[in-house]
Amino acid sequence: MFSCKTSPEVGGMGHSVKRKEDARFLHGKGNYTDDVKLPGMLHMVMVRSPYAYAKILSIDKEKALAIDGVLAVITGEDLAQYNLHWMPTLLSDSQMVLPTDTVMHQSQEVCAVIATDRYIAVDGAEAVDVQYEPMQAVVNPFKALDEDAPLLRPDKEGQKDNHIYHWERGDKAKTDAAIAAADVVVKERIHLPRIHVASIETCGVVASYDKDTEKMLIYLTSQAPHAIRTILALVAGHVGLSEEKIRIIAPDIGGGFGGKVPVYPGYVVAIAASFLIGKPVKWIEDRSENLVNGFARDYHMDCELAATKDGKIQAFKVSTLADHGYTDSSANPSKYPTGMFSICTGSYDYEHAFAELDAVYTNKAPGGVAYRCSFRVTEAVHAIERMVDKLAAEIGKDPALLRFENFIKKEQFPYASPLGWSYDSGDYKATLEKAMEMVGYDEYKKEQAEKRAQGKLMGIGICTFTEVVGAGPSKDFDILGIAMFDSAEIRVHPTGKALARFGTKSQGQGHETTYAQILAEELGIPYTDIEIDEGDTDTAPYGLGTYASRSTPTAGAAAAIAARKLRDKGKKIAAHLLEVSEDDIEWEVGKYFVKGAPEKSKTIQDVAFAAYTNFPPGMEPGFEATHYYDPPNLTFPNGAYICVVEVDEETGAIDVKRFVAIDDCGNIINPMIVEGQVHGGLTQGIAPAMYEGIVYDDEGNVLNGTLMDYLVPTAVESPHWETGHTITPSPHHPLGAKGVAESPTVGAPPAIANAIIDALYPLGIKHLDIPITPDKVWDAIQKAKAEA
Amino acid sequence: MAKHKVTMTINGASVSAEVDSRLLLVHFIRENLDMTGTHIGCDTSSCGACTILIDGKSVKSCTYLAVRADGANITTIEGIAADGTNHPLQKAFHDQHGLHCGFCTPGMIMRSIELLETNPNPTEKEIRWGISGNLCRCTGYNNIVKSVQQAAEEMSKEKEATV
Numbered sequence: 029m030f031s032c033k034t035s036p037e038v039g040g041m042g043h044s045v046k047r048k049e050d051a052r053f054l055h056g057k058g059n060y061t062d063d064v065k066l067p068g069m070l071h072m073v074m075v076r077s078p079y080a081y082a083k084i085l086s087i088d089k090e091k092a093l094a095i096d097g098v099l100a101v102i103t104g105e106d107l108a109q110y111n112l113h114w115m116p117t118l119l120s121d122s123q124m125v126l127p128t129d130t131v132m133h134q135s136q137e138v139c140a141v142i143a144t145d146r147y148i149a150v151d152g153a154e155a156v157d158v159q160y161e162p163m164q165a166v167v168n169p170f171k172a173l174d175e176d177a178p179l180l181r182p183d184k185e186g187q188k189d190n191h192i193y194h195w196e197r198g199d200k201a202k203t204d205a206a207i208a209a210a211d212v213v214v215k216e217r218i219h220l221p222r223i224h225v226a227s228i229e230t231c232g233v234v235a236s237y238d239k240d241t242e243k244m245l246i247y248l249t250s251q252a253p254h255a256i257r258t259i260l261a262l263v264a265g266h267v268g269l270s271e272e273k274i275r276i277i278a279p280d281i282g283g284g285f286g287g288k289v290p291v292y293p294g295y296v297v298a299i300a301a302s303f304l305i306g307k308p309v310k311w312i313e314d315r316s317e318n319l320v321n322g323f324a325r326d327y328h329m330d331c332e333l334a335a336t337k338d339g340k341i342q343a344f345k346v347s348t349l350a351d352h353g354y355t356d357s358s359a360n361p362s363k364y365p366t367g368m369f370s371i372c373t374g375s376y377d378y379e380h381a382f383a384e385l386d387a388v389y390t391n392k393a394p395g396g397v398a399y400r401c402s403f404r405v406t407e408a409v410h411a412i413e414r415m416v417d418k419l420a421a422e423i424g425k426d427p428a429l430l431r432f433e434n435f436i437k438k439e440q441f442p443y444a445s446p447l448g449w450s451y452d453s454g455d456y457k458a459t460l461e462k463a464m465e466m467v468g469y470d471e472y473k474k475e476q477a478e479k480r481a482q483g484k485l486m487g488i489g490i491c492t493f494t495e496v497v498g499a500g501p502s503k504d505f506d507i508l509g510i511a512m513f514d515s516a517e518i519r520v521h522p523t524g525k526a527l528a529r530f531g532t533k534s535q536g537q538g539h540e541t542t543y544a545q546i547l548a549e550e551l552g553i554p555y556t557d558i559e560i561d562e563g564d565t566d567t568a569p570y571g572l573g574t575y576a577s578r579s580t581p582t583a584g585a586a587a588a589i590a591a592r593k594l595r596d597k598g599k600k601i602a603a604h605l606l607e608v609s610e611d612d613i614e615w616e617v618g619k620y621f622v623k624g625a626p627e628k629s630k631t632i633q634d635v636a637f638a639a640y641t642n643f644p645p646g647m648e649p650g651f652e653a654t655h656y657y658d659p660p661n662l663t664f665p666n667g668a669y670i671c672v673v674e675v676d677e678e679t680g681a682i683d684v685k686r687f688v689a690i691d692d693c694g695n696i697i698n699p700m701i702v703e704g705q706v707h708g709g710l711t712q713g714i715a716p717a718m719y720e721g722i723v724y725d726d727e728g729n730v731l732n733g734t735l736m737d738y739l740v741p742t743a744v745e746s747p748h749w750e751t752g753h754t755i756t757p758s759p760h761h762p763l764g765a766k767g768v769a770e771s772p773t774v775g776a777p778p779a780i781a782n783a784i785i786d787a788l789y790p791l792g793i794k795h796l797d798i799p800i801t802p803d804k805v806w807d808a809i810q811k812a813k814a815e816a
Numbered sequence: 817m818a819k820h821k822v823t824m825t826i827n828g829a830s831v832s833a834e835v836d837s838r839l840l841l842v843h844f845i846r847e848n849l850d851m852t853g854t855h856i857g858c859d860t861s862s863c864g865a866c867t868i869l870i871d872g873k874s875v876k877s878c879t880y881l882a883v884r885a886d887g888a889n890i891t892t893i894e895g896i897a898a899d900g901t902n903h904p905l906q907k908a909f910h911d912q913h914g915l916h917c918g919f920c921t922p923g924m925i926m927r928s929i930e931l932l933e934t935n936p937n938p939t940e941k942e943i944r945w946g947i948s949g950n951l952c953r954c955t956g957y958n959n960i961v962k963s964v965q966q967a968a969e970e971m972s973k974e975k976e977a978t979v
């Protein structure tokens with residue numbers, strides 16, 4: 029296990045120090061975007077489409093403008109005068125800021141009302157009279173490619189049907205041959221439905237343009253403020269918004285989970301409105317706007333897993349249909365339109381794999397962001413982990429044993445996966461053993477046999493996942509061409525206290541504490557003496573932001589390396605102060621001393637003071653360092669999760685009895701925070717497994733666009749989570765850390781699904797798509813009984 | 817829009833204002849009084865981010881008109897402890913890592929104050945049901961439950977000490 033190098037007072041890695049950011053939140057003094065109030069600020073409210081697909085015949089602003097306090101109604105035609113009515117998506121597709129002629133999904137922005145007050149803006153939005161001519165919407169993605177399906181994007185040159193792109197990885201011929209020759213092949217179509225991150229704070233913006241200084245100040249709910257600044261400059265450069273004049277401040281953020289990575293049309297309209305009117309404009313989404321205008325997942329995956337009759341896995345093939353809505357606005361790296369989906373071969377050692385994906389347009393909201401997971405890893409893990417269980421059931425082998433027999437072994441790392449990744453480290457066997465021991469696997473197996481004999485439904489589900497997080501490396505990963513590095517800038521003041529700034533942005537992860545702990549570890553300055561600052565593009569170094577578990581792998585590494593640069597400089601200063609040669613100086617956390625004479629020493633604080641007051645002749649004064657870290661590889665956190673459920677045959681109700689999560693995220697910065705992140709991630713794992721899913725009717729209407737019917741788990745639905753760790757440090761990360769906050773969201777759904785299906789297996793039920801709700805279980809039971 | 821004069825006590829101070837009949841209490845508090853610790857997370861009374869105390873009872877202030885609060889005694893997160901001090905629930909949420917992004921936290925704490933007022937020694941199940949009108953998307957609730965348990969213990973000790 030990990031042993032701490034620093035004292036609790038210094039609070040370096042491995043200490044569960046309490047969070048530095050808590051006080052302001054506990055006292056109601058957080059500063060979220062909706063808390064920002066600027067003099068003369070106006071409010072914006074969107075008029076949205078009731079139809080999923082319709083022509084706009086007319087927009088009559090008159091009645092709205094007649095309301096006292098309504099200052100403007102902005103339409104697509106208005107923006108078109110400045111060529112701002114379309115914007116590029118992160119994957120170089122195009123998205124309407126406001127439409128000029130057609131709406132493409134229900135709740136799409138139609139026009140914006142600007143008023144002196146929130147309530148008046150709503151009155152204005154009600155008074156705008158929009159005439160539509162509804163058209164038959166394409167809702168089912170499998171019908172999007174039918175001959176007679178309407179062409180949804182005739183605006184795109186060369187677009188002949190609703191197909192967006194085809195992607196593939198691996199050797200199709202060899203994989204097909206291995207599947208054809210195998211003893212056993214299990215097949216399943218697995219759907220991961222549309223879900224929404226539903227952070228409790230919705231998205232919003234306050235844009236404030238100053239006509240005299242030409243500065244555009246933007247408070248934004250953004251996980252990636254620097255990248256957004258560049259994108260804005262690229263999109264709106266032609267109207268005079270130049271990058272040095274744009275300042276984005278991402279203030280406190282009330283949860284992100286991927287939903288605050290994209291640029292939403294509302295942001296752009298508010299910014300344009302402030303630019304045109306010259307006053308601050310605030311736009312805050314309401315909850316339904318939030319739930320209906322973005323999504324994660326929506327992959328339909330046809331899976332085939334081939335094995336010997338003993339269960340040695342030989343090949344995996346997955347063909348996916350992805351429903352992207354009316355534009356591909358997936359938040360993925362440019363060269364990876366399907367994100368890291370090719371991690372779908374999982375934690376197992378076999379030779380042949382092939383993955384392909386076709387993406388289509390439909391009349392649904394765009395999105396394709398994460399839901400607390402690295403780019404498309406949840407889909408990949410769900411596919412392989414369900415299939416491995418299906419194989420185990422098919423050949424009648426214990427799913428734990430089947431996994432042990434197929435795991436990549438500890439000695440095989442770095443492991444070249446069949447679809448091209450180089451897994452950095454792991455000890456899958458030890459991790460699963462630990463989970464089995466903690467849950468008491470063998471006893472549950474016995475109990476299950478007894479319960480089954482009594483006709484009771486009990487299931488045990490395992491998931492042994494491998495994640496892939498921490499993008500870059502920049503040679504492979506970029507967002508619209510911007511390399512996915514991240515940064516840290518440290519300033520140690522003369523009194524030995526420090527300020528450090530980062531290109532990332534916390535949304536609750538606790539960066540103000542964990543980054544300070546990294547610096548405490550590297551410099552020996554107590555974490556309480558280090559201020560952390562992020563999110564202001566005028567002050568922080570450039571970085572790509574916080575999502576896909578990349579903060580610790582990238583910015584955390586940057587902090588360590590910048591600190592080591594400081595330590596090197598400090599060594600020269602210490603040698604000067606102690607009047608010895610640099611070669612005679614040794615470092616121990618917090619101080620330099622003379623080799624063989626430890627009583628002759630200088631603390632890091634002494635050295636910091638000397639850097640401003642008494643530095644060696646010829647040395648550049650000051651004690652500051654910056655590093656931009658471009659990782660050599662991704663990191664591969666992994667884990668073994670076990671879930672025990674009971675299902676009530678009469679009602680379909682599912683009772684999660686136990687859930688044990690053993691994570692291996694490498695070295696740990698703050699165990700308390702890691703545990704907290706795992707808890708939160710697990711609840712965002714049970715959510716899609718059992719409760720959440722955005723439901724559309726045949727007309728493209730969203731049927732559950734409020735928190736009344738989109739079921740975010742409460743404390744009652746959230747089980748008591750049991751957590752633990754194995755530690756296999758990342759060999760290439762300067763701190764041996766890997767990132768953790770998304771692993772549980774990735775690993776929990778298959779563990780839960782596997783447990784429920786294991787419970788139902790005696791009835792002949794072999795697969796259910798998530799969310800597995802009581803009514804779905806009840807229906808399946810009735811169907812199984814009727815068939816039996 | 818008809819205006820109404822309302823007078824109420826908020827965190828011990830008397831406040832009078834002319835308000836529109838349709839103004840929600842949460843907006844009155846956040847925008848007219850500039851106390852932004854009370855948050856808004858939904859429009860269907862589902863999330864509890866806006867929870868405050870009205871005459872000692874926890875209420876979702878997004879579902880309450882400001883005019884209806886005329887004469888009421890209101891407490892928000894800003895008013896539960898003197899400056900520089902912590903209510904036992906604030907301390908417990910810090911000790912037990914009961915918050916991540918902090919957006920749900922004021923509502924959770926305000927709700928928990930009434931919960932512990934009416935049930936000073938709740939079981940884990942009673943706590944989970946007791947806060948089931950408040951959503952948290954970050955923490956998975958385990959540590960929120962522990963926070964409420966810690967506060968319950970400390971508050972009963974305090975009470976014993978004063979008896």
Ligand code: FES
Nearest residue numbers: 857861863864878
């Ligand atoms: S804001 Fe969600 S319940 Fe009041």
Ligand code: FES
Nearest residue numbers: 916920952953954
């Ligand atoms: S701490 Fe983020 S919503 Fe509860």
